[in-house]
Amino acid sequence: MMNTIGTILSLTTFGESHGPAMGGVLDGMPAGVDIDLERLQRFVDRRRTGQTTGSSSRDEKDRVEVLSGIWQGKTLGTPIGFVVRNTDAHSEDYKELANVYRPNHADFTYQAKYGTRDPRGGGRASARETVARVVAGGIALQALASLGISIEARIEGAADLDQSISQAASQGDTLGGIVVCTIKGVPAGLGEPVFGKLHAQLAAAMMSIPSVHGFEYGDGFEMAGKRGSEVMDVFEKRPDGSIGTVTNHSGGIQGGISNGEDITMRIAFKPVPTLMRPVNTVDHDGNAVVLQPRGRHDVCVIPRALPIVEAMAALVILDAFLLNKTTRL
Amino acid sequence: MMNTIGTILSLTTFGESHGPAMGGVLDGMPAGVDIDLERLQRFVDRRRTGQTTGSSSRDEKDRVEVLSGIWQGKTLGTPIGFVVRNTDAHSEDYKELANVYRPNHADFTYQAKYGTRDPRGGGRASARETVARVVAGGIALQALASLGISIEARIEGAADLDQSISQAASQGDTLGGIVVCTIKGVPAGLGEPVFGKLHAQLAAAMMSIPSVHGFEYGDGFEMAGKRGSEVMDVFEKRPDGSIGTVTNHSGGIQGGISNGEDITMRIAFKPVPTLMRPVNTVDHDGNAVVLQPRGRHDVCVIPRALPIVEAMAALVILDAFLLNKTTRL
């Protein structure tokens, strides 16, 4: 709830965009798992700015400092606390925004909810928050790899994206996009019936990423327009004696439980809400205000979203794996 | 987790399709709320079979028996236990299925997970499970109504659906469809930051409904192909002095928190997996089997899904409303 996700493996995060640090606690990691901290840092680096066209010029080093739970290269079974310092915040850019509501941002809703907010860089609502997810997910990915489970997110239509980003940027505009994610090697049996369906957990995890507006798994929305006979994943006996499905319209999950096929999903991101052109809005009292372009922002978050999607998928799958160990006495 | 959903207002359900009863416990309902049990029964009746083209001929009366938590027409603040008896189960129809895996059903995955399952009518994986959600959601809806919050689900493209269902049925085939849901009257401020975003909770709730393969809110997947300037919900001061948005691409939620506009979402259902024609599959040992059509099944669940969608939305919104009361001291 709130700032925690997961049942056995749970991640709690904290941090405002321009506060001293982002961080989190990953609890429930099994003991004795090898963790390569350099590999973890490289995974976190994939989310950094400055690596792709149109990414923000805020230059955070994002050095991961692990404070507990990992010792001599292995997990202890105790909670893994970590921080990532904020070192390149330009808070003065946000001074004028203290009483103004930027459209499609969370300024208005945070103010409505809490009666206060940290306006610097979007505060807690900033996508900078996701750095903690990537740290935790990167640890989970290493555990999953030791189980033969791999996760890959990619950009749908990536071929044309660079050019589109440049074009949008030149017009002070922004883009969204779609991330496709595939999870391979998941054994049959993960996920819980009814409210804990594996795809419901994946949906909640993905929809919790800033800017995500849609989630589907398997053939998703397309299935709504198909007939039952068109999307039937017929079972077959495979040469190795196992049972699998000939097709995978179901996206690797049936009845909310993994069936051993690849888990597939698509995640829709809305365009970045901050434009580099004047935008009309109102202030706290309802007075009309014209926002002038300012601050450092991505034109399109999709390239940086890939490790975030992989991280969230990893947290969900490892949690489901652990929970499934309790299914039999 | 597993068979429970919700943080403050939590619903735990139980029941197998052909067991003695379905039921649940709705905990966390505030005290002193008027509950009209006849109105509740009418809401539950909307989910019953036999009311629309192509629905199953299994004729369950679905009488709701409230066992606790409501007294003299008002909630006590104590948990509301309830049962709905299963009275028209034809378990003999499923005898042959004990060792057979029906495609696109949960037979295989339950067996993989638990090493056992109740094959009668799909057991716990049957959509009959949703009757408990509708009972609990119907109670939540009455509480929401007293707060001025209303929820309406409708079928997208309903005009053509009857004919399509008849046509599919005549071919022993089945249909899916899309349900659109709108929530009106939600105050600004509901939903929690980061992992408890209101749309993440709605997504998890909707994706937990059997057969759902996709969820989006606001402009959803369409936003992924738009530019930032095209989906900007500009704020304005309204005649009554309040602040609102001119458009509602965001679907009433920004930064995971309601902004006071209508909450809008679309939910994609896959076609019913049981066809009324022979289907190839395998048994527990991988031997090829041809399933003959048998049992009583819907051709399309969409008409019966409407109260289920409304019920799940009601549970999420009322829970968020209660949790939001703790935001300030």
Next chain:
Amino acid sequence: MMNTIGTILSLTTFGESHGPAMGGVLDGMPAGVDIDLERLQRFVDRRRTGQTTGSSSRDEKDRVEVLSGIWQGKTLGTPIGFVVRNTDAHSEDYKELANVYRPNHADFTYQAKYGTRDPRGGGRASARETVARVVAGGIALQALASLGISIEARIEGAADLDQSISQAASQGDTLGGIVVCTIKGVPAGLGEPVFGKLHAQLAAAMMSIPSVHGFEYGDGFEMAGKRGSEVMDVFEKRPDGSIGTVTNHSGGIQGGISNGEDITMRIAFKPVPTLMRPVNTVDHDGNAVVLQPRGRHDVCVIPRALPIVEAMAALVILDAFLLNKTTRL
């Protein structure tokens, strides 16, 4: 929280003393566990009235009706829903109490909390609520027995109790007492560090039983007056090669985690609050009232408390056993 206890194995209960039924949902029970329902009924019968000196004359049959989760004598891994009907309630005895606060009961606090309450038989605050715990705990006990774990509660000073009860009853007075509970066969490693310490979970479970005012494990309060050298449980290598402690001042738990020795604890129950003599109190408006003895009540609940204590211990230990399965990958 509220009406649910447990992390993996969770019990949610419902029911008011004079409502139609008590009941609960036991979720998270592993699949494939043999459950003997007649043995379960015999365990529940141990809590019934009329079996010991001074127990209430309310004669409930307490027939357990299992509604789901157990099929053909085995658990399915799905939630176990059950009800126990209330059949011998005399609600008219409580008519005069609707606006009166009985001392040492929950009448006043429920009214303060909820602004309403069901006064009949104490409503939700009645110890009748514990019947659902005994049903669920009885199921857990059968699972534990298959693991070689046994639980036994006994009355401290039982030799003199019968006579004391008769004496107190003859004076319209009531008694409390102490229950001692021993858990044998628990493997080392159960319990979680910090907030999930095994004895903290046991304490919460026992303190949640009506009338309990104190909990201690191992040498408990006595340890506070001892020196470190007097309570040192020195380790030794045993003939079978295992490591154990020579003494057991620690009560089988060290650092919140079981060490393989017997788990021992003592639980203090206050005297029954309903006297069979006139008692001074006030009504809702603060007016002085003299309560006349009425209704059917126990003189001492200790004999009936034994299966309740065993049930709660069983729920905690099985939950800890399941959670511990996730400690390693």
Next chain:
Amino acid sequence: MMNTIGTILSLTTFGESHGPAMGGVLDGMPAGVDIDLERLQRFVDRRRTGQTTGSSSRDEKDRVEVLSGIWQGKTLGTPIGFVVRNTDAHSEDYKELANVYRPNHADFTYQAKYGTRDPRGGGRASARETVARVVAGGIALQALASLGISIEARIEGAADLDQSISQAASQGDTLGGIVVCTIKGVPAGLGEPVFGKLHAQLAAAMMSIPSVHGFEYGDGFEMAGKRGSEVMDVFEKRPDGSIGTVTNHSGGIQGGISNGEDITMRIAFKPVPTLMRPVNTVDHDGNAVVLQPRGRHDVCVIPRALPIVEAMAALVILDAFLLNKTTRL
């Protein structure tokens, strides 16, 4: 569960005794609460060593670094992340202990549970872990103070304690003791029925403190030997028109819910397990080992336990206060 406590207001902690830092995340704090960080530091300082007879010579500065959730002297409603660095660890003292199980410590049980452990200073099982509780509890105390609720813990028999400590220390021995805690100003209505009883939550919180072996509230264990007529808290109307009890055997809680009287409880701590004299034990393989006195340890933890008890009480009461806001619509 595990390293998290609380429902609405939740604290998650992390840190090993000789790792880089201890820390935690306090989530669910309401927005807009004034927090005086210097006052918080003074509260945390009460737990430091070197202030009372017989406390450890490990000299940690325990400077609290708040990383999020508090801005310009007020809470934001977002999670409060904080760290306290470990700066005076002497890990070399523990080198010989890597394979040895100290009696009455958690060495053996952690090894049994996780198959590994950080032996330096007791790792996660060290009472140094409690510094994070005191930080979080100190914040909760400030919120409670603004509501008129105060908490005070004191040592039972404090008059004689100094001399006893000196005497035990001179013999290389250690002491336990009893802490009495009183909570004043709690409104009637806090606590949840059945499993969430206020005293059950307090018991779990107190029993989770290292070394605690017993908990009681009100007249506690003494009530077990009393008659009902002797412990009856008769209600009366007070001059201000409110209803209260003449006596307070119940310790401010009835039916698990606060009744507005002072909440009283007693908490028993076992003696410190590390003696400054040779102690017999075994190593990982069961070989006999004589532990030589080494390291820096308290002779008696009771003086330093006072702020820990107050902190845990504060977390429970504020959580119950927040949860109680959801009791009515």
